[in-house]
Amino acid sequence: MESIKVSVYRYDPSSEKEGRFVDYEVPKEEGMVVLDAMKYIERHIDPSLSLRWNCMAGKCGSCSAEINHRPSLMCKTRVDSFKDGKIKVSPIAAYPLIKDLVTDVSQNWDLLKKIPKFTPREGLEKPWKISQVDIERSKEFKKCIECFLCQDVCHVIREHNSGYFGPRHVVKAASLDMHPLDALDRSEFMNKDAGLGYCNITKCCTEVCPEEIHITDNAIIPEKERAVNAEYDPIAIFVRSRRKGGGKR
């Protein structure tokens, strides 16, 4: 049977001095994805390999890793997409390592807590009426599966201790801001408290997003623009004026 070689990063920071790549030979099957290879290793070679996956269908965002240095979902990356047959799998580098391919992404929950939640306008008549065209903008951002690959590729997060929340969180803020019935404007918060000013629109985040969200063009740039336009009046910052059409588009 044909087989493939996969090089996998192994490291337990609580008991080992340093990490290393270990090569494994895995039988090749037609249509195989990288996650299949990892599961083979876990099942048949070394059950102590730590990895994270849930849905195997690109829907939950659990199986993020760097495959040949590119932030990817293991369950959506086909083994035969690498023509030279070389496959190197390492954990996403933006977060502290727990073990092997598993990183500690919990800081994202703390950041999400800080972004003001959906706050409907007051006095809306029930049941709410919203037209389909008005939900499309927010819908794009709501596709986010929280894989944090965009966070991984962002050089501001990787290299600078800037306090920038990162692209996932701008997408979150944008999904709330673009909600047609939301009363807040989070752009000032994103710029002043969430460090959006550090983003220099390199678009790397957009390139890796498995949900094909136009993170930079549709979320980051509009949030930046609105913040620049807003007056430095604390009320104007949070309570958006409800002119016809809203001030958010």
Added chain:
Amino acid sequence: MSVMSSQYIKHETDVLIIGAGGAGMRAAIAAFDSGSSVTVLSKSLLGKAHTVMAEGGIAAALANVDPKDSWEVHFADTMEEGVYISNFRMAEILSKEAPERVRELEEYGALFDRTPEGTIMQRAFGAHTYRRLCHVGDRTGLEIIRTLEDQILHRDIKFFDEFYVTKLLKDGERVVGAIGIKLNTGDIHVFSSKAVIVSTGGCGRIYKVTSNSWESTGDGLGLAFEAGAELMDMEMIQFHPTGMVFPPGVKGLLVTEGVRGEGGILLNAQGERYMARYSPKKMELDARDIVARANYAEIMAGRGTAHGGVYLDITHRGADFIKRKLPSMYKQYMDFAGVDITKEKMEVAPTVHYQMGGIRVDPESTATNIPGLFASGEVASGLHGANRLGGNSLADILVFGKRSGEGASSYSKKISQGKIDDAAISAEIERVNSLVGRDGLNPYDLASRLEENMSENVGIIRNEENLRKALETIQELKDLSKKAAVHGGLKYNKGLLQVLELPSMLTAAEAIVRGAIERKESRGAHARSDYPKKDPAMRKNIIYTKGERGMRLEWREVPKIPDNLRKLIREEEY
């Protein structure tokens, strides 16, 4: 409040919720809003629960699209699909309360697709009389999870994700907490709580081919059963007619009913459109169980494809149409199988989809028969009877999730913390530790044997001989699983989780098989080739309990339906 001891970290909370799918999260919000302190535990990361995979939508009689719809019609549809063994009160509560839960979700920030008038859009689904499924494209589950996650993060609700519960703790008859492992550190934590809610989802993973995510190993069934809770209707397992069969990594992944809805036809390996033999009138669009059984029968008769499926063909609709109407299916086959469904046939086979049975609960509060223990979501039973309507599960997790949060909260206000027995904690810590750091049987091999056994012998068409064979294998695996162990420690050791999951998987499997043997008729999702007819004497529920000499089964009358509700449903025909 947390206390460190040398061996474990101890916490106290009013309400402890095991599971952060739609049911667990909705319960957490309800318990918190009722004034209780709340802690949520989940096996995977927050926001990754199985619920994110749900596609089609949530059933609620809003009557936005079909003004004739009402809770009464939704009630009747649910009871009839459940083939008259559902709990009428649960069906009544669901159909009355689902619209409120949907609108509330909207107020939490969920954005449903809209009608031209701006109200929530509703789509048609199998066996619903009216268009009733509120949806967010084909990612309704993701929207529900993300919306509830937001609400949890903005409340003072404690959560421990990647936390695996290994045992419920008792004080006499009463459940008073739980113990488990925090995966990222390998630390043991003990939670003392006035009430515990189990919302751990289903057990699809005991089958080889399933649409379910990694987590669905029936943990909650095992935990509650061991603590003395009654299970019910376990023999009822829903198969979806079309799951992917290839490539291996996505075997079982759901292929939406929409493909057939848009004109997809089913063919066997000989190119025959066999539905003409099974259902000449409705063809591919007959009820899920009928199409699923037909697909299965073709494969079993040796007329399947090389990968063990049948063909689903939509190519005749043309590339433009397919890409417009079925964008995610197009992408799913392209990404995973490298198959262009505008040019090539899909290979599909029935896939295990949903567990109708589970922990028996009180319809009002979701209390189980064990004081202090509540259950909601897929792990609970009663609502769906012998078959579940599409869209009723998402409604279930919101409606009964909320009720269990409120039920547990109100119980917790009347009682003080129980006493947790130190010896029980020590014994459990010792047990867990004894499973790591040594040679033992490979737990994955044992799980594979179970999965194959279930898929082979306890499929959609059952018979005594195969069921007996399955039971024998389960008995053997129960013994072998005691010898399973893995190397490494407690920290992020998935092999250890597989060892710990085995007993619950085996409990679920044993209940399914014993119940399937006991039910000598065909009703809803339970079909027997040796008893192909429905039997009026078996219009009853099977209850499963832990007895001194193993699992006990008992027939119990279905709660009597009051006249005002009985009038709404058609009489059962035999």
